Amino acid sequence: MHGFFVNVVLLMAVAVAMVWVFKRVNLPPILAYLVCGVLAGPDLMALFDHPEDIHVFAELGIVFLLFSLGLEFSLPKMLAMRHLVFGVGLGQTLMTGAVFCALAIVFGMSTNAALVIGGMAALSSTAIVIKQISEKGELNTPRAQMAISVLLFQDLAVVPMLILVPLLADDSHQSLSLAIAMALLKGVVVVGILLSAGKWLLPRLFSEVARTRTDELFVLTTILVALMAAGLTSSFGLSMALGAFLAGMMLGESQYRHQLEADIRPFRDILMGLFFITVGMRLDLSIVAQQWYWVLLGVAVLMVIKVLLIRMAAWLFRAPAQDAWAAGFKLCQMGEFSFVIAALAVNHALLTSTQASFLLSVGILSMAITPYLVDNSMRFASRLVRTPNPDIAPPKDMVPRGDVLQDHVLIFGYGRVGQSVSRLLKAEAIPYLAVDADPVRVQECRSAGQPVYFGDVSQKDILRAVGVERAKLALLTFDEHSKAKNVIETVANINPDLPIVVRTRKDYHLEELYLAGASQVVPEILEGSLMLVSQVLHLSGVPMSRILKRVRKERKGHYGNMHGFFPGETTEISYGTQDKLEFMHAVILTPDAFAVGRCLAELNLAGRRISLKGLRRDNAEIADPDPTESLRVGDVLVIAGKPRRVERVERFLLEGN
Structure with missing residues (x-):
């Protein structure tokens, strides 16, 4: 036991060091965990004689990962993007799976093993791609939306793939079609049970738990629900991941979704790290050393074919060529779920350790190249279609026409509040420009002749294009705290002297926004209360000069006298706001x-x-x-x-x- 404890401490030390090193060179933590597994594996440090012992705990990481995936799964969003999801996404997955399945058969693999390899090659890394796109501030661009649509379909395809792998390894004499039919029947029963529980039981359960306002109880209940759902599907002979995904999907539309995701994330990340470490331990370095040229060739073949097939799928569904090439460069690697499928295939003897080591080597190298490809995807795409790179030269409709504006007001977010402000600015002949991330709203406003431009205001190029250096005021109207902080800091870095006014619905984050650099934060509810008080005082006979003086004093004091209220039985306190209310x-x-x-x-x-x-x-x-x-x-x-x-x-x- 003492030796096992020392080995666990050593493993954690190596993991910490690897994650730190990889973050310093801007590579994803997944690669750090894989390298940590290689170092701790039997060929080098040999910390564990039986890696499969810790693999049991590592599989819980897959359960929590699928639970988180279910929380993020949005049926309305999928339906809104259905042409890309079920068009380009479906086409890419089927074509890539079929091509690599055929290649595997040509190289002498069995049909079942070839199906597994085709499924592995069809998947891309959701974790790496989404993280890189988000950091670049491109989530709302058409090319990013195409990549996200393909990833969304791949995430959906993972669940049947995880069900199919054990069925392919079934040694019984029943036909595969019968096995799949039985799995579908069991799946219908399990889905019925879980959906019933999700509709009638889970909302009441989490409402009761939230009322206790106990952190530990909420976290424990979240873990218990995920594990019970996984155990239910496992008892029916199906994948534990399926149950976790369904449980997350049921809770994804609830008011507790974000808190559930926050609670499960530390366990998910740690156990997923442990899972990828065990994957790295399976890598046979001697095979890699002997076949390094085949590994490099495999990486090149994988990435080139995936780029071409994504472009072909986009062409079939008439998607823009430049966006398709850019999405192809973003998605040409293997995904984290490819490793999950590989590990499952080895456990069921569909793939040998040698074959798995080769595939893992190809996957690891393709993921290592991904951050560079994501950062330069649009540059490569623009060269292929011979058009200007929009990342270097902003689109013409992004740059204001006519004379360059000076001393104008910038409105970030052109919803109800932004439009109301713009009308009064126009009435006072004050020039303004607005930026919004909703393409439909931007098109409507531009058709009406309003100076509204599409873009993500967290990007410095967008801010410079609308003249943030020459503006006299910036107004943030969207009620997204984390994004608002990011935009405030970015604006302050470009133009430190620019006054920044921020609208927020409530007063939870006043101090954080001021610390980020906001000049004035206007909490909508408190400001509404202040206007109501002004009317009451005026109708009560208080002179207007005294009312204005009191209003100015409250604003200058950050609404100090208006903070705090006596709670009652009907006061709604959510888990996420209990530590923000006063x-x-x-x-x-x-x-x-x-x-x-x-x-x-x-x-x-x-x-x-x-x-x-x-x-x-x-x-x-x-x-x-x-x-x-x-x-x-x-x-x-x-x-x-x-x-x-x-x-x-x-x-x-x-x-x-």
């Missing part, structure tokens, strides 16, 4: 309360990040309590702060701990 609570000092006889200065509520909103004594409110005066029995302290801090401070005031 509650007010009245604490009555009983005769044996810890705070009795002590002064406010001694209690130091500010140091506990709690504000004192008021002090009541003998049914009278003390407006400005003396911090050195001792508190008495029956005093009521009105405190405000985050819910958990309020609970802790109440316990401190009453019990002293």
